[in-house]
Amino acid sequence: MQPVTLRTERLVLSVPELGDADDVVAYANDPDVIASTPVPVPYGHAEARYWISDVVGAGWAADTRYEFGIRRADDLRLLGTVGLFAFADGAAEIGYAMHPDGRGSGIMTEAAERVLQWAFAGPPEGLGLVRVQWRAIATNTASASVAQRLGLRFEGRTRSSVLHRGSRHDQLLAAALHDDDRSAPMVWPTS
Numbered sequence: 001m002q003p004v005t006l007r008t009e010r011l012v013l014s015v016p017e018l019g020d021a022d023d024v025v026a027y028a029n030d031p032d033v034i035a036s037t038p039v040p041v042p043y044g045h046a047e048a049r050y051w052i053s054d055v056v057g058a059g060w061a062a063d064t065r066y067e068f069g070i071r072r073a074d075d076l077r078l079l080g081t082v083g084l085f086a087f088a089d090g091a092a093e094i095g096y097a098m099h100p101d102g103r104g105s106g107i108m109t110e111a112a113e114r115v116l117q118w119a120f121a122g123p124p125e126g127l128g129l130v131r132v133q134w135r136a137i138a139t140n141t142a143s144a145s146v147a148q149r150l151g152l153r154f155e156g157r158t159r160s161s162v163l164h165r166g167s168r169h170d171q172l173l174a175a176a177l178h179d180d181d182r183s184a185p186m187v188w189p190t191s
């Protein structure tokens with residue numbers, strides 16, 4: 001499909017474009033992003049251009065991945081991204097990353113909530129998905145906090161299930177279904 005633009009009170013969520021390459025390089029080189037996501041290391045302009053064109057652009061065109069760049073409504077700078085991928089039978093996975101300059105003010109929770117609303121809304125307003133799941137390395141408390149604020153329900157811990165930068169890690173799994181009451185978040189037994 002053609003890329004969609006979503007809005008919230010504070011944010012505009014729109015497809016990252018080649019002009020965003022500097023901003024993508026900036027957040028992709030953040031140590032927390034490197035520690036928590038599979039971004040290539042080192043990450044320069046060639047990697048950013050490839051991601052914007054061949055991953056993001058191609059994903060929208062082929063309906064395999066829908067990535068949104070996150071911007072404040074009054075600032076064109078791309079602070080981070082939130083996206084849906086791994087589509088299968090009415091389900092998908094959500095992933096996100098943010099530059100440190102955009103952290104600590106609820107921007108990611110607000111952006112991801114808007115993407116979930118779009119994911120669960122019926123066509124033509126949304127994708128009509130039934131399930132959106134989230135996975136993260138078990139020590140990634142910042143990502144888990146966002147997922148909890150979104151009202152995702154904890155589904156489990158898969159032991160040594162991901163190989164990341166040469167070491168094996170446990171992963172946490174959580175998900176929302178389209179008819180969940182996400183306003184009453186469940187306490188996660190993550191410790």
Ligand SMILES: CC(C)(COP(=O)(O)OP(=O)(O)OC[C@H]1O[C@@H](n2cnc3c(N)ncnc32)[C@H](O)[C@@H]1OP(=O)(O)O)[C@@H](O)C(=O)NCCC(=O)NCCS
Nearest residue numbers: 032033036096097098103104105106107108109136142143
């Ligand atoms: C995961 C990540 C996006 C979370 O960013 P974040 O800024 O903590 O998330 P939010 O935008 O939702 O902000 C929440 C924080 O802002 C605070 N906040 C301030 N105003 C807020 C508001 N209006 N609404 C909600 N939270 C608000 C919250 O208290 C919270 O702080 P806390 O974590 O100290 O409790 C970020 O840490 C990151 O990019 N990490 C590296 C990449 C990564 O791990 N990606 C996920 C891989 S699975």
